[in-house]
Amino acid sequence: MKTKKEATLLHALIPILFLIVALSTSIIVFGADPHIPLIATIIVASLVATISLGYTWGEIEAGMIDTIKMGMQAALILMVIGTIIGTWILSGTVPTMIYYGLQILSPGIFLVATALICAIVSLATGSSWTTAGTVGIALLGIGQGLGMPPGLIAGAIISGAYFGDKMSPLSDTTNLAPAMAGAELFEHIKHMVYTTVPALIISLVLYGIIGMRYAGNVLDMGNINAMLDAMTANFTISPLLLIPPIVVILIVVMKVPALPGLIAGTILGGIFAAIFQGASFGAIIDAAHYGFELESGLEIVDDLLSGGGLDSMMWTVSLILIALSFGGVMERTGMLHAIGKSILSLANSTGSLILATVLTCIAVNLLAAEQYIAIVVPGRMYKDTYTEKGIHPKVLSRTLEDAGTLTSVLIPWNTCGAFMFATLGVHAFQYAPYAFLNILTPLIAVIYGFIGFTITPLEKDDKIEGAKV
Numbered sequence: 400m401k402t403k404k405e406a407t408l409l410h411a412l413i414p415i416l417f418l419i420v421a422l423s424t425s426i427i428v429f430g431a432d433p434h435i436p437l438i439a440t441i442i443v444a445s446l447v448a449t450i451s452l453g454y455t456w457g458e459i460e461a462g463m464i465d466t467i468k469m470g471m472q473a474a475l476i477l478m479v480i481g482t483i484i485g486t487w488i489l490s491g492t493v494p495t496m497i498y499y500g501l502q503i504l505s506p507g508i509f510l511v512a513t514a515l516i517c518a519i520v521s522l523a524t525g526s527s528w529t530t531a532g533t534v535g536i537a538l539l540g541i542g543q544g545l546g547m548p549p550g551l552i553a554g555a556i557i558s559g560a561y562f563g564d565k566m567s568p569l570s571d572t573t574n575l576a577p578a579m580a581g582a583e584l585f586e587h588i589k590h591m592v593y594t595t596v597p598a599l600i601i602s603l604v605l606y607g608i609i610g611m612r613y614a615g616n617v618l619d620m621g622n623i624n625a626m627l628d629a630m631t632a633n634f635t636i637s638p639l640l641l642i643p644p645i646v647v648i649l650i651v652v653m654k655v656p657a658l659p660g661l662i663a664g665t666i667l668g669g670i671f672a673a674i675f676q677g678a679s680f681g682a683i684i685d686a687a688h689y690g691f692e693l694e695s696g697l698e699i700v701d702d703l704l705s706g707g708g709l710d711s712m713m714w715t716v717s718l719i720l721i722a723l724s725f726g727g728v729m730e731r732t733g734m735l736h737a738i739g740k741s742i743l744s745l746a747n748s749t750g751s752l753i754l755a756t757v758l759t760c761i762a763v764n765l766l767a768a769e770q771y772i773a774i775v776v777p778g779r780m781y782k783d784t785y786t787e788k789g790i791h792p793k794v795l796s797r798t799l800e801d802a803g804t805l806t807s808v809l810i811p812w813n814t815c816g817a818f819m820f821a822t823l824g825v826h827a828f829q830y831a832p833y834a835f836l837n838i839l840t841p842l843i844a845v846i847y848g849f850i851g852f853t854i855t856p857l858e859k860d861d862k863i864e865g866a867k868v
Contacts, residue, residue: 462731484707486668496537507614521563554833579778726767753848
């Protein structure tokens with residue numbers, strides 16, 4: 400057996416630079432999808448690991464499979480969300496939400512209302528994905544009906560959804576971050592208030608200012624009425640059709656695991672499709688598998704109410720599996736650790752340590768394509784350093800979420816960015832400039848680090864699980 404070498408920054412930079420060149424060339428020059436460039440990068444990373452570091456293919460493959468296991472729940476949820484969207488459109492649930500929303504919300508308040516609605520739903524459910532896959536889809540349709548750009552609407556949806564996801568004790572990442580840092584859950588949540596609430600307030604102000612651009616616009620009531628007429632002509636619209644999303648939200652709030660709760664949403668969608676729209680069993684199965692396609696004669700309504708289905712998620716699921724495979728190679732062979740260690744070597748002050756943590760989380764999100772890894776790897780990497788510098792672990796856990804959780808959705812090939820693209824149909828590059836909360840929170844965390852605000856010192860009687868004291 401070969402003696403394994405410790406990965407250096409140079410080793411790690413080879414696949415990273417190849418990834419940057421391969422993705423930019425394929426996507427920008429040729430307009431290709433990211434899948435094949437990522438596979439090519441996996442090959443390059445594996446060659447570096449075998450030739451230069453002494454790893455066997457079996458060890459590399461095991462690393463890929465172990466990392467894929469971390470993302471399998473996300474892939475399964477994504478597939479079920481596809482069946483929900485298909486059956487909820489067929490049942491009239493999504494058309495009903497859009498129908499009533501078009502009559503209630505106006506352009507001037509729409510973006511602020513969107514962010515707040517998504518924040519409340521996500522706080523209650525602990526899931527940005529559930530929020531985007533239910534009320535998010537409806538709000539996107541309403542916003543487009545009001546004449547707003549999809550990227551702007553999706554940015555407001557994601558800002559609100561990730562506020563709730565980050566702050567809710569029901570969220571998986573909210574529980575994972577303190578576990579990695581050695582902090583207590585509710586201490587962690589309270590400490591996040593200092594970075595996340597100011598970011599939300601600033602975001603709401605920005606959405607209010609942008610919304611004012613549309614407030615003076617005269618609504619094209621002819622266009623809106625045409626949309627309403629097209630919906631009533633093709634679907635039975637009823638307040639009772641709001642029951643499926645309400646039930647799904649309540650199921651998640653009651654701490655039922657995500658997959659059974661979402662499957663219940665699909666079943667309800669099928670039942671309501673049969674009751675309210677007279678859909679046959681075959682039509683329900685087709686909608687769940689292949690999605691729903693509307694031909695109303697009005698293009699904007701057809702675009703809004705066509706989509707969903709299990710098949711619609713396969714592009715994204717394949718991207719997630721490939722991206723996780725790359726992350727697994729980088730993690731198992733120590734190349735991710737080499738990057739983090741190099742960044743950490745530059746951290747001489749508290750502010751630079753916070754900055755290093757943020758940059759590491761972003762780097763792992765870029766390279767490993769999974770927010771859980773972007774919390775686990777930096778958490779393990781920096782836990783003892785924070786303790787040695789006398790910084791309370793809740794500062795680390797907060798920073799892991801500020802950067803690891805919130806930047807994941809801004810990266811197209813990350814599981815979160817890929818999910819939002821598959822669910823909302825808006826590319827990450829379109830909504831990222833408008834996802835203000837996700838951009839501002841890590842910036843605020845870095846500023847606090849340099850000015851010392853809310854950087855709680857570690858007291859002698861504080862017990863940190865798993866830390867060296």
